[in-house]
Amino acid sequence: MDRKKNSSIINDASWSFVLKIFSILLGFASTLLISRLFGAKTYGEYAYSMSWVSVTSVVCSFGLPILNTREISRYNQSNDRKKRDGLVVWSHGVAIFLSIVSTLVIYMNVSGGSIIIDEKYKKPILFASVIIWVLPILRSQKGMIRGEGKIATSQIPILVVLPFTFLVTIGVVYIADVGDSHNIILARGMSGIMSLFVSAYILKKVSRDSRIGGKRVYEHKSWAKSSILLVSLGVADVVNQEVSIIITGNIVGANEAGIYAIARRASNFVKFGMLAFNKPLGPIISESSEKGDNEYIQRRINDIVVKSLIIGSFIFLGILVFGEWGLGVFGQVFKTGWWPMVVLSFSQLINVYLGPTAQFLNYSGREKYTVYVKAVSVILNVVGCVIIVPYLGIVGASLARGLSVIAWNVVLSYIVYNTAGIKTYVNIGHLRKLFAGQSTDT
Numbered sequence: 001m002d003r004k005k006n007s008s009i010i011n012d013a014s015w016s017f018v019l020k021i022f023s024i025l026l027g028f029a030s031t032l033l034i035s036r037l038f039g040a041k042t043y044g045e046y047a048y049s050m051s052w053v054s055v056t057s058v059v060c061s062f063g064l065p066i067l068n069t070r071e072i073s074r075y076n077q078s079n080d081r082k083k084r085d086g087l088v089v090w091s092h093g094v095a096i097f098l099s100i101v102s103t104l105v106i107y108m109n110v111s112g113g114s115i116i117i118d119e120k121y122k123k124p125i126l127f128a129s130v131i132i133w134v135l136p137i138l139r140s141q142k143g144m145i146r147g148e149g150k151i152a153t154s155q156i157p158i159l160v161v162l163p164f165t166f167l168v169t170i171g172v173v174y175i176a177d178v179g180d181s182h183n184i185i186l187a188r189g190m191s192g193i194m195s196l197f198v199s200a201y202i203l204k205k206v207s208r209d210s211r212i213g214g215k216r217v218y219e220h221k222s223w224a225k226s227s228i229l230l231v232s233l234g235v236a237d238v239v240n241q242e243v244s245i246i247i248t249g250n251i252v253g254a255n256e257a258g259i260y261a262i263a264r265r266a267s268n269f270v271k272f273g274m275l276a277f278n279k280p281l282g283p284i285i286s287e288s289s290e291k292g293d294n295e296y297i298q299r300r301i302n303d304i305v306v307k308s309l310i311i312g313s314f315i316f317l318g319i320l321v322f323g324e325w326g327l328g329v330f331g332q333v334f335k336t337g338w339w340p341m342v343v344l345s346f347s348q349l350i351n352v353y354l355g356p357t358a359q360f361l362n363y364s365g366r367e368k369y370t371v372y373v374k375a376v377s378v379i380l381n382v383v384g385c386v387i388i389v390p391y392l393g394i395v396g397a398s399l400a401r402g403l404s405v406i407a408w409n410v411v412l413s414y415i416v417y418n419t420a421g422i423k424t425y426v427n428i429g430h431l432r433k434l435f436a437g438q439s440t441d442t
Helices: 002-061 064-077 081-111 119-133 135-147 156-175 181-206 220-252 254-278 281-291 294-328 332-354 357-363 367-392 394-420 428-435
Strands: none
Touching: 002 081, 002 119, 002 135, 002 156, 002 181, 002 220, 002 254, 002 332, 064 081, 064 135, 064 220, 064 281, 064 357, 081 119, 081 135, 081 220, 119 135, 119 181, 135 156, 135 181, 135 281, 156 181, 220 254, 220 357, 220 367, 220 394, 254 281, 254 294, 254 332, 254 394, 281 294, 281 357, 294 332, 332 394, 357 367, 357 394, 367 394
16 A cells, blocks of 8 residues: 555656646746847736736635645545535635635726836736636645645646746737737736636546535635635735845846846755656545654655755756856846855755745644744744845845745744654755665655
């Protein structure tokens, strides 16, 4: 049974790895097209607007992606289909309601004269509000499909359909000669809608035999309580990622924001292995925590972290050597983003080294610790950006972001060990075993 389970994990991790590569290549192509065809300013306006969308859509998602994966996995384990079906209906209703409210708030804020949003960004952000209707439902359905045990399949709408259709629609925008940030954002929205259709079809297929008759069971209070913590965590995550772009755009302009956005995107390559290998880990943590099998979780984490660190180290070295040349592909002006990219890449390497700290806490029901720690890291990031960006520009933004990433990972790693006795970080013993061709399972 354990061998069969390990085989399934390897299969899911392998497909996740392939899908992630495909998604990165498509994303790289889209970024390259926008920056080369329409310029740094247009890309900066697009990135700035999408940063606001990211923050808002996470609020609308209400922590549903993690909640759905964790709870559906548990309900399937106990064969409680009535609660599973109730959660599916409840999640869709919450996502749609919050999307409507958020869109109205954005419209009133932009049309009524916001003191937070610069005048030149208001129209692009208004266009971007279309996407808020799509992303929460798309992410929620991804969590449901993962909860059904279809780890690789759950990623197809977001990692394949969304970036591929976006790349195609960018080409249409260019051919039609309507290449401003507004139309690029609308192209993104259209891509999201097409992805949503695919996601809904997959969800129907993987859960077609889930209804067993009788009334659905709703655990409104329990789900809402967990969702509030998880949405707080999601907001903290996105704010930590996007606040640097928003503050940079407001202080030093769209051009610098665009350069920083590409530098940050490039730095995320360092955690590529971790993102791919971690995909099957959520349901494993949820099911094994329910059984109290921390030993199995520890073995899986050991294996994932060692492999992710090796991949991340090679990518980091590649960024050090070829990073400036790589940025130049987007245009000569983007070469100024090399130092921010190096700073952010180093912080992501530390992130990989310390392992899936937040993921373990979130899927084992300890998400409150993640919320508290990441809330503090957001404050550190925001204060750091406000103080440093006026003097150091995008280098200052990368320093603030990088230090906040390292800080929350260190603290969460300590909390995981003290609450569950699990070491999420890699040690020399694991590396020796891997290089000696031995299993890291023990």
